[in-house]
Amino acid sequence: MKKFLVILLLAVLGYYIADTYFDIGFGQPHFVKSAAPVKDIYLAKTQNPLKVSNAVTSIVVNFRGFDTLGEVTVLFLAVTVLGSVLYKKRHHVGERSVLFNSSSIVTSGSKLLFPAIILLGAYVFIHGHLSPGGGFQGGVIIATGFLLMLLAYENYSVSHTALSIVESLAGITFAGVGLLGFMHGGTFLQNFLPSGVMNNLFSGGVIPIIYIAVGFKVGAELTGVIYTVLHEKGENNG
């Protein structure tokens, strides 16, 4: 009886929620019904004062750059929390568990692929304001490069100190650019560089700088996560 009531309640709730969301009509050309939606202003301003060819980039890094700074912090905190939960004293950290060694095809292939992956990641975050890429995507690509190396080589290691320095410097750059905008333009994260010519590599004001910092930060953080998870093993089975 109790279960039946719960299911009935959930069904009624589900019906109303589903009804609402079908009625909104996601994916329709004009799903935002309001008279003065913010999105039109975003699209117009992306072209003219900002001179950025990718509207998503201009929204993420310029109009709503504060949210992106927050999301970067969320990632930073997630890595910190993971490190604190998995923390073990230095002499308790065991070796990585390797069930079987990777074949010579994987080891030699990864040596070839690794620089290419890093290069692709760098390309993606440097061209964040021109293409649908960006700092987060580029950083993830770089981290996959390190994941490949860690999988291919049993004794491949990444310096924890170096990762933490890169991470910190990248974060400081983001927040520092924001404060520089505060000093030069009067508001936090304001664009204080000339916006340049559209579609050039040097355009978009501070957007490329922020995206490069985000790329380094995300790359270093995700590499750190992979490394922490692979290496933290108890003393008993290590």
Next chain:
Amino acid sequence: MVGTPVLFVAIPLLAAFLIPLLGMIWKELVRIVPGLVLTYLLILSVNLLNHVLVHGPIVEVIAGWVPPIGINLVFSAFSGFLVVLMEFLGLLVWAYSYRFKRNVDYEPALKYFLMLMMLITGSVGIVLTGDIFNMFVFIEITSISAYGLTAFYKGRNSAEASFKYVMMGSIASTFLLLAIMIIYSQLGTLNMADIANRIHTMKPAYKIISYIFFVTALGIEAEIFPLNGWAPDAYAEAPGPVGAAFAGIVVKAAVYAIIRYTYTIFDLSGTLNFLIIIGMITLIIAETAAIRQEKLKRMLAYSSIGQMGLVLVAFGFGTKEGVFAALFLMLNHAIIKSLLFFSGSYLVYNSTEKKIEEVNGMSKYLPITSLLFALGAFAIVGLPPFAGFWSKLSVMTAAADSNMILIMALVLIVSVVELVYYLRVVNRIYFFKKEASIKPHRPTINAMVVMLVLGAIILVIGFYPDAVTGILHKASASLMDKGQYIHHVLSLKQ
């Protein structure tokens, strides 16, 4: 101009990224820098509040785009009051933990202080922001730090508590995003003032669904009744000072968000009655649960949930007196519950089970800590001449003004219940014999100073409530004046 609200977010973020580097130079900086940041922000918040009380709210624009295009921060008398309270408590929690966490390794200490600082920053961000998606980001920052702090002591129980919290927190985030999605799809904007200005054009059914989603999501952090399953476990398993930070800072931010949505953004009728009903249910269930607890910190946690129910009831009156009473309750609860958590965690410091029985006869070994715990217990119950008396009295007068006799009776009955379970603990501290197996742990000098400061504030507010009522009246007036909020934000020109 004395400073701008964006520094409340920018400075701690910069410090958070800088601290790992500074720690490589000198390990002690990891502990010192968060304190310096919090001290600076406390001074800044007091200055800004003084400015705002005279000159009206400060609306800060970010990235040079005026609302509704960009994100904005609003420092009004209401949000400013909460920011001052949070930064002050944050500083006290930092000072209390400075030596409390002395015995841990360098790396856990680094992570502890980072997470603590971000917990405070996220909560302050929730209060300051004028944009619903930005609020979501700050809620994420706060909750992720809270998960980490809950699991700080490694062990089965804290892992379970943290996992529960993560599960409920993730559901909360999902609901929040769904609610934001409905609002954006209907109004094409995320700015709170702009939404408030145009929400009457939205279909009522959508308004109700998004309001319910918002309250469900924020209710998890605000410890509203059916959603507070995480709270007792998290409070019991997290380190002592973190319990105080949860009760004094995180919960206050979530309650602020619910109140902001109810009073400023949505124009639904009946939401105030809804607040009264869920507040009453939370109050009754939590207080009856508190009386049955065997562990000290779980009892404090349930009492905290009950107090939040009372705050929601007071906000639900919808009158100026009601809002004033609710703010007074929030202030007193933040101060008194922090004192209870601080002193309580020393009373059960060296016991494994942290049971109430283990405080037996502590008054002989920890006289000042016991006295402060008793002071906090009397104050939160509402005995005169302590701070809690005035906030309970203002709830009663607000209820009387709104002709809600039932609620007056309920507050009195609940006070009796509170009296029973707090006096039970105080009785054990003073009139029972100590068990030989338990070795009391003396408070460090920092902790002692922090607890004495909190005790002094309780007495000052108790004997001289006018010290704070002026600010509280202005804060409640600023919350009630919806038109002024919308006007201040939307009148900015590029």
